[in-house]
Amino acid sequence: MKMEPIELKRILEKKLKAEDRSFNYDHKEKTLRIEHTGSGKGITLSLPGLTAKYEERKDAAIDEVVHHVNEVFSVMQKEQSLDGNQKGIFPVIRSTSFPTENNxxxxxxxxxxxxTRIFYAQDLGNSYRLLTKKLxxxxxxxxxxxxxxxxxxxRSLDTSMKEDQVAGNRFFFLNSNDGYDASRILNQQLLEEMNEKVEGTMAIAVPHQDVLIIADIRNDQxxxxxxxxxxxxxxNGRVPVTALPFxxxxxxxxxxxxxxxxKPTEAE
Incomplete structure (x- = not known):
């Protein structure tokens, strides 16, 4: 039986319950807002998308969300400074529908x-924090x-790729799970190097933040x-970017x- 958003809401509230957290469920939008009661800062989860992932991955999908939310609240408690932490600053690729404001x-x-848009983040080890204009x-x-x-x-990040051949075409996958796989589409040196290897038409996909796909397209298939x-x-990605390749x-x-x-047609 398919899980409904309201059922997922109850499960998440139970697993994320804490003295300093409050929950607000929007019935119309089917979103769950989790806030730190002291600062008012928090995170909003879109439940329909999460229920779809639950159908495929069951409890693993819920555990991933719980871990992500806990990481977000842990980051909120830390003081943020750029000076002295320059090595932890990276661009991150997001969809154009991604919110341009946070709290x-x-x-x-x-x-x-x-x-796509380019946001900027400060790496904090197990998570990262998007940078604000105020900071x-x-x-x-x-x-x-x-x-x-x-x-x-x-450019200092690893660019090792796995290769697969399907129906006469070559596909290269970069999936290091460091949070910046899709962001490597901004590494112009990497793209030029791959362009030299490609014998057909070069196409790139960044469907979610943890994968970069480069394709050597040699036939219509x-x-x-x-x-x-x-x-x-x-x-299936935790942070979807775009289903459209480039x-x-x-x-x-x-x-x-x-x-x-x-063959593809150019997007309007």
Missing amino acids: GEELVFEEHTAE LEKEGWDMKQLKEIGRFNL GYDILGQMSMHFFS LYDEGELEPIFILAKN
């Missing part, structure tokens, strides 16, 4: 493609400085396979729709 504070972000102003940083440091740190992969990963041409990324058994 009333505007997040630092820049435009990327029609499907940048407080510490006297500007976007140019933040971007340079973030890109430098990103390759587009179908990439489209199916992207949708599968997008549906064509890579002369340093530019162009989102594409992939129609079954057809």
Whole structure:
């Protein structure tokens, strides 16, 4: 029997109950807001998406959400400072529908493609915290400085990939689970190196934050396979980004729709 959002709400409230936390359920939107009673800061969970993941992964999906929420509340208690912590600053790729504010504070972000935006985060070991404009102003940083440091740190991350061949096409997967796999799409040096290896058409997908897929498309079937992969990963990722892959041409990324058994068309 399929789990309903209200049932998931009860399970999460029981597992996340604490003296300093309050819960607010929005029946219309089917979201559960969990707040720290002292600061009013917290996290809002969209339950329909979580119930879909529960159908596939059962208790593992719930355990993952509980761990994530607990990490968020742990981070809230820590003082945040950029100076002296430059090595922990990274860009993170998110969808254009991702909120640009957190607990009333505007997040630092820049435009990327029609499907994605670039946010910035401070790595805290087991989790990270998205940076706000207020914090940048407080510490006297500007976007140019933040971007340079973030890109430098990103280039230092491992770029090892696994390769798979399907129907005459090659697919490369980067999945280190460090929280910045999709962000490696911003590593221009990596993209150029892969572009040299590709014999057909180069396409890239970032369906969720923990995977980067680079495809060497050599026939029409390759587009179908990439489209199916992207949708599968997008549906199962903890932080979905976009199900639309991108064509890579002369340093530019162009989102594409992939129609079954057809070549892709450019997204409007």
